Amino acid sequence: MKCNLREKFLFPISALIIVGMGISMAVAYISSTNAVEQTIKDQLSQIVTLTVQSLESWIKEAEADVTSWSETPIYATAVPNSLEAASARAAAAVELAKLQRNYDCYERIHLINASGDVIASSSAESAIANLAESPYFQQALSGKLTLSDVEKSDISGKPVFMIAAPVKGQDQILGVLIGVVSLEQFGQKFIDPVKVGDTGYAYVFRRDGVVVAHPKKENILTLNVTDYDFGKKMIGQSHAVIAYDWEGVHKLVAFQRLETTGWTIGAGAATREMLAPIYHMAYINSGVAGLVIVVLIAFIVALVRSIVTPLQRIVTIANAIGDGDMQQEISIVRYDEIGILAEAMRRMVANLNAAVQVAGQIANGDMTVVVPVRSERDALGKALTAMTIKLRDIIRDVKVAAENVASGSQFMSSGSEELSQGATEQAAAAEQASSSMEEMAANICQNAENARQTEMIATKAAQDAHDSGQAVAETVLAIKEIARKVQIIEELARQTRMLSLNATIEAAKAQEFGKGFGVVAAEVRALAERSQSAASEITNLADASVKIAEVAGERLRTLVPDIRKTAELVQEISAATSEQERGTGQINTAIQQLDQVIQQNATASEEMASTSEELASQAEHLQGVIEFFKIQNNQESVPPQHSIPNPMAARLHAKIAHLKHPNDVISPKNGGNGHAHVPQPVFTKFIEGGDDALDEGFERY
Incomplete structure (x- = not known):
């Protein structure tokens, strides 16, 4: 929490006074209260003791009376x-x-x-x-x-x-x-005669707590102290002083028990009544303390105001000076520490006004001003002196640099125009080369596609020839199997013919009875002969087919390796064509990138030409601005140690002279291929700086 000086003085001192007075009053009140309470306890104990003695004497007198009467x-x-x-x-x-x-x-x-x-x-x-x-x-x-x-x-x-x-x-x-x-x-x-304060009294109760003597007669034989917490404490002790609350009133009671009868006599009083003088004195002390505190605070306020008011005036002046208002007057005249502070502020204002005048002369361009240094600890004077010296040197260097920038920007503008023209022509040549490469890449791509299709056809033909050879081999085996089966049929026909002959013989033997069987046997013999003849023809055809199939299979076996070799050659051609296609794609991409670089170089050269023109204009403006400052009477002469060389023109000429025209063609007889020579984009190196040390001269300013 932010506090001003008045609050820092007033609050702690007031709090200290209030706390000190409060503590002293509290200590006095507590001591007095404790002393009075102890007095009340002693008084109650004394009353109880006297009452017990009176009761004992009264009982003894009664006992003596009854004894004498008996x-x-x-x-x-x-x-x-x-x-x-x-x-x-x-x-x-x-x-x-x-x-x-x-x-x-x-x-x-x-x-x-x-x-x-x-x-x-x-x-x-x-x-x-x-x-x-x-x-x-x-x-x-x-x-x-x-x-x-x-x-x-x-x-x-x-x-x-x-x-x-x-x-x-x-x-x-x-x-x-x-x-x-x-x-x-x-x-x-x-x-009944016992009175402690205004409402204090004494009473007697028997062993079971029933009250047998009390100033309020309605409590006799009806009130039992054991119904209350304080009564239970009294029943449990022979004598003591205890505190308790009765009907909202804090009380003290002293009691003592008669050992002969077991009765207990108690005397109690309200604490507040007994402490009434203490309370009254506390009220008086509080009033006096409050009055003392008010007087002390008023004195402190007056004292703090006499200190804070001039300080606030000085702070107001300091804030105004901090805001730049140097027309402040300090009219405080005192002979204490505040007066010393005011005099120091007056000196500070005078010194600051002198510094403001020096700064105003510098702002008007007068660099011949002399800054006064008042002492070895005058940091502001030393800083202003160093600033004027440094500004003089900087203005001289800026003048020289502005002249160099103006001349260099002219050379840069002309060189940028030449670079822009060359980059434009190079971009056109790169565009033609890119178009040719795209056409060649399309042809190579078509060849690669044809080679891949041929490869697929050759591979399929080799596989079909191989499958045909296997089919012919299987056909030969099948024909041989047919020939073997036909031989079996031929053998069956021969055996059938033999059986038919035997049947004819037997039918002849049977004469009339075997005529029908002889006809059947003749038919069977004829059928067997035709079957044997057909089987012979099939065997001859099978033998011929086997020979033809063997010849075809041999030719297919000879043809399959050739077809496979052809397929492998086609694969190699396809792979070479694919590699050629990728190469032409990379070349085409490189030419396109080269075209983009040339386009960028052309754009950069145009921008550089525009920038050079703007730089020349700014250099002329800078020269006009620098003329505002007055350095010395011989300000036009520049010391040798501040001169800056101007190698810009020579460097620009050297960078532009080696560029080749994009239309220069190298003839084949000189080792070329007749194509246009595309010069390397050296302008990129030029705008990146390379080893151009002139950049360091620009960075200084």
Whole structure:
């Protein structure tokens, strides 16, 4: 986050003051609060201790009263079952009533025999059940002074407890004297008067947590502290000081348990009431601290403003100077560090104005200006001096270079025109050569196609001749097989003829009976003779066919190698033709590429000619611009060390002179083939630079 100087001063110092005051107030508040709380705890503990002592004293007095009463002889006389005891019981009742009137803390007093029956009472209206099973009665009957727990009175409904003392006569226990003590009297004397703050109070509860004494009477015998968390803590301890919340109010309570009775006395108070003076003092301290902080911040603001306002003025002037406004005036007059800063700014503005004047003279073309250097650390003055010296040298060199560029561009323009014309003529020759190569390539392609077809026909003829030879061989074998079969038929015909002769003989022997058989035998003989004659003719034809087929097969076997040789020769011709076709294609591609290069060279030469003309125009313009600067009185004279040679004209002439005209024809008698000689496109090397060292001269500027 960006902050100005006022914020950097104001915020940290204000925060430091506020934090320091806050910490000191917090420490004071916490210390005071802790001290007051400890005082409250001590006060509550002291109140509880005093109340416990009062309760113990009050109980002891009551125990002493009941003990002294039990030793009265009339009570010992009234206990036994006798005529004398009956009259004594009336006197005992009168005495007990008198005691109750004199001691208002007793609700009633009873004289009970060993069977647990009441035989005399301070109040005739009170009826009491048999107490034989009561623990405190049994303990008293055993000879011990006994104190019962707090109970609700059957007569008044108020909390009471019983003090039972044994009644003795003739070294034996005859009965028990019981004093029913009202705890309300103790509460009125020792609990109700206790006030801690405005709302703090004391109270008593028995072992099970039931409250038996309380300033609010409606809580007696109805409120049980074990229903609350703080009450459970109190039941579990004999004495302590604990904090708890009661009906939304933070409280402290000190308590202590009576070991003799098991009752617990507690005294509590609201913390806020006890700390009210501390809170009031904290409010006062906060107001005073706020007032002090406001005064300190106002003083700091005034102090910071006295520093920041002139600094802001100086910053405004510095920004204006940074934006180029040198007409600023610094009117701050002080005798502290800010005044020193203002005086330094005035000197800086004056020096910058002087530098601006020098720069203005240089901008007007006056390179004879002298830059003042104010000290060894004047980096701006030294830089301006070095800049003017360097500009003088550069302007001289630029003048010379502009003249060289102007002259060189003229030579370059004429050379580019010659190169363009030569490249155009070379492109025409390359176009003719490309057309011829395309025609030759088409013829070679047709020859290659014919050779491939001839190759296919020769290969097929060789295969057909080979197949025919195999067919003739198979035919010879078939004819030989036919001849062998015909010989078998001829043999069958001969045997048939022999059989027919035998049949004729037998028919002659049979005379009349064999006439029909003789006719058949004659027909069979005739058929056998014809079959034999046909078989002989077939055999002769088969022999002749075999001889003819053997001759044909021999001729086919002689013809097949020749046909195969012819097919191989045709394949070689086809391969050579294909290779020739690829070669002519490559030559045609090369000529086309050459044509493209020549076209590019022609275009480049035309562009170079146009560029040369533009360069000449720019050089003339540059010369006019350079004339704006004034270097010295003898500015026209150029020192020898800054002169730049002009080899451009000679170099251009050398590059153009060796080019051959594309129409020059080399005659066959001189070793040529009569075709036009296509010169190598040297213009490509020219525009690429080659070893042209003149480029370095251009790159310098």
